[in-house]
Amino acid sequence: MRNLFLFIWRNYFIFLFFILESLCIYLVVQNNYYQHASFLNSSNQFAASILETSANIKEYFYLKDVNEKLAKENAELRGKLFVSFAVTTNNTRTINDTSYHQKYTFTSAKVVNNSTNRRNNYLTLDKGWKHGIKNNMAVFTSSGVVGQVKDVSENFCTVMSLLNSKTTISSKIKKDGSYGPLSWDEGDSFNTATLHDIPTHVRLAAGDTIVTSAYSLTFPENIMIGTVEKFERKSGQYFYTVKVKLSTDFKKLSHVFVVNNIMKDEQEELEKKSESDTKNNQ
């Protein structure tokens, strides 16, 4: 034992070097998204090939679910077709095509890595900047919201899952439009989240639908988030805290959509401009 200490003491310089260097590497990996992604997730080529194979295999087990979902979605989309409106109502005929501008474009992607049991969960998708994915794009499935793109490499992107302490999504109660921020708080499990700041005059009931609000720059309006499970008002507060049951099953994610808001830059620029204008006038 004494010799060991002597050995360490004599070579303290090298030991100290290794300790400090591992501390630095730890900091790098913890705090930089790209390194974080390539260290822990699938941009790392070795891990990517393994994860991709396992995702491929897993996909087979979900084929039935996915098919069902696709069929349902097909039916829903068919219902929204211009033709099906034109037949039933007269109003739709007056709508001119040029009055519509495309605001969102969608890219489908496959989930190659996913976690649900950490405090900050991330997913990895098999689409990167090569496919037009950029930072902060919204990600959802036909059943509900998934998260927001955090970092992009050539062929992959990492997504900050809704199950992440840093997530907040502007959401609203579908039936009357009152809105508040939704976050994943302590005590939420992988299928619940918490909606804050709903004023108490709103008549809530268990089962009410929660969707994304129009105030978010990333998410399109009216994407399903979940349903009200229970709500409570803490004494002395004028707001409900609502426990939301998420409609997305994060343990079974396989195919998702990435949304690109084409008008986001325009809107952001305008808002920034008016903000700085007010500042200058003061």
Next chain:
Amino acid sequence: MINTILRNIIRFIVLVLVQVLVIKNIELGIFINPFIYVLFILLLPFETPKWMLLLIGLFLGLTIDMFYDTMGMHATACVFMSFLRPSVLNWFSPREGYEYGMHPTIQYLGIPWFLSYSAILVFSHHLILFFVEIFRFSETPSTLLRVLISSLFTLLLIVVSQFLFNRKKEEE
């Protein structure tokens, strides 16, 4: 002694400010990224204890990281560079060793000595820095080119700054 510490603290502040306020804003493409702040480690006195060298390296790196938003990358490179410094100094030591009161500068030890001493350390610093930044080996050739060109620019800046600011001392 206190004079030396004070001078080093001022040098630290000046070099960090020059790096993050001036050089950071000069964008010459991805191949030319000089990091002149490493001059601080190069110019530390010979008598600096080894453990202190590592801690100073860590601190300097973290300070730069704060401004560059690259938590840990510069720190990794600086600690590595501080680790190499004693061995490099040993390598290049003159036959009779370093005299007391000497500083590792051009004025005391001449241009060839200073150039080879700083070239090795600057190169090792940039090597670690750029590889940690890119974090993979698949782009090794272009990363090496970045390391090489940036090192040359850093060296150039270091030597120029030495001639600009250290002449005064001789006149004193």
